[in-house]
Amino acid sequence: MKNKTSRMRAVLTTTTAAAMAATFSFGAAQAQDSESVKVGFVTFLSGGAAGPFGVPARNAAELMIESINSGSVPGQYSTPGFAGAMIDPLFVDENSKQKNADFQRLVQKDEVDMVVGYISSGSCKAIAPEAEKLEMLTILFDCGTPQIFEEIVTDPEYTFRTGGHATMDNVAAARYLQQTGTSIDSIAGINQNYAWGQDSWRDFSASIVQLDPASEVATEQFPKIYAGQYGSEISALLTNTPDVIHSSFWGGDMEAFIIQGQGRGVFERSSVVLTTGETAMHRLGAQMPDGTIIGARGPHGDLAPDSELNTWFRAAYFDRFGTLPTYPSYKMAQALLGVKAAADKAGSVERDAVIDALTGLEWEGPSGMVSMALANGHQAIQDTAYGTYKYDRENGKATLVDIIRFDAECVNPPAGVNSIDWINGGFEGASCD
Known part of the structure; x- marks a missing residue:
């Protein structure tokens, strides 16, 4: 790492379309003549994924960098920097x-x-092998496909993912339907036609078969990512009238499907599960249909547990940006606190020391405990x-009811077992209290 005088660039944080298309810079004065660690952050700053995903993640990075550098994160994170080194972003x-270039x-x-x-998921599939080739410590903070460590980089050294992959989301969705007594005699899917959507539907439909072998797939739709218009897919869903519709749509695609599907009665005829729906619930408010089953790719956002760290994060984020953090914000914070915990444990920001400390590490984030338990600790x-969505019209507030929590060992495969093999094997070894 490098000793240098650095000054983080000024940032204009806004959610307007113009700002999402602009070049973002970051700013806050750093300590003079202190050791610093230069971190590359990659997230959507323009395009359809910027508003619901990239900007909230970038905002969380801004907040966490300043808070970590100043030592103002509560609890075990109250010492400044990564092992004393100031973060220089x-x-x-990502758009x-x-x-790769x-x-x-x-x-x-x-x-x-580090990056x-x-x-x-398409980005991560391309970047993970590149990170290993260039021997660059790379923290994947969000992308969901299980392929990253199960098929693409099976023996990682430099690449880590600090959030759960899509198998967790879809096994939990299937278990939620079962535990709430929702009919799953027939299911349908509308998912984007690339790794994330394909893997999500694979894991969800396979999980449903394990929980109800008599269940049938009514239709499966795979429109192109960023298609934006889903008239023919919605017609197919309405024609087949499944009990449950599953979608891992995210960003603008998800919001477009909600609005178009609601207008044609999709949400009235079927129970709809949105595995990433938490990012839209506050943005859409009353436009989100009551009864929609909502996930957040982990216990994030309105699904996060009560803790001192979560209370601080929500308040600090709201005070700074005027809105509550959604799961991309939580996952960025989780990643940075994981790196801080590793660097502090190692007493160093030297690459190999951080890698050794982060491998197999457990730490607390705003969403609770995180364990690097799979992919040889990566x-x-x-x-x-x-939870199930319910809009409080009296107070104009989006809420979740009937929340069910699942232990990590209930919805994630054991170490050394590929996700789909674990599901098809009847979730062997799952621990569900």
């Missing part, structure tokens, strides 16, 4: 057709010490939760 837009530039030209980023698991 450089932000890159790029040259993701952007990553290489961060490593070779900008000389970052934290990536929302899209893939996180954690508890998760689902």
Whole structure:
């Protein structure tokens, strides 16, 4: 790592369309003549994924960088910096057709010490092998496909993912339906036609079969990512009238489906499960149909447990940005606190020391405990939760009711077992209280 005088760039944080398309810079004065660690952050700063995903994640990074550098995070994180080193950030837009080239530039030209980023599973599939090739410590804070460590980088050294993968989301969704007594005699899916959508539907439909072998798939729809218009897919869903519709749509695709589907009665005829729905519930408010089953890719946002750290994070985020943090914000905070916990444990920000400390680490985030239990200590698991949406019209507030929490060991495969093999094997070894 490097000793240098640095000054973080000024940031204009806004959710307007113009700001989402702009180049983001970051600012807050750093301590003079102190050791610093240069971190490349990659998230959507423009395009349809920026508003619901990239900007909230970037906002959380801004908040956490300033709070970590100043030592103002409560509890065990109250010492400044990563092992005393000040975080010096450089932000890159994930909405790029040259993701590998952007990553290489961060490593070779900008000389970052680590990279934290990536929302899209397609991005992570491209970047994980590149991180291993360039021997760059890379923290995947969000992307969900289980393929990353089960198929693409099966023996990771430099790549970590600090949030659970999609298997957790979809096993928990299936268990939620079962435990709430929702009919699952027939199911349907509308998911984006790439790794994230395909893996999500695979794991959900396979989980339903394990819980109810008589269940049938009425239809499965795989529109192109960012399609935006879903008239023919909605017609197929209405024609087949399944008991349950599953969707892992995220960002603008999810919000478009909600609005278009509600207008045609989809949410009235079927129970709809949105595995990433938490990001839209406060944005859409009354436009989100009551009774929609909502996930947050972990126990994040309105599904997060009560704790001193969660209370601080929600209040600090709201005070700064005027809105509550959603799960992309939680997952960014979780990643940065994981790196801080590892660096503090190692007493160093040297790459190999952080890698050794982060491998197999357990730490507390605003969403509760996180354990790097899979992929030889490089893939996180954690508890998760689902709830049912209900809009409080008297107070104009989006809420979740009938929340059910699932232990990490109930909805994640054991170490050394691929996700789909675990599901098809009847969830062998699952511990569900």
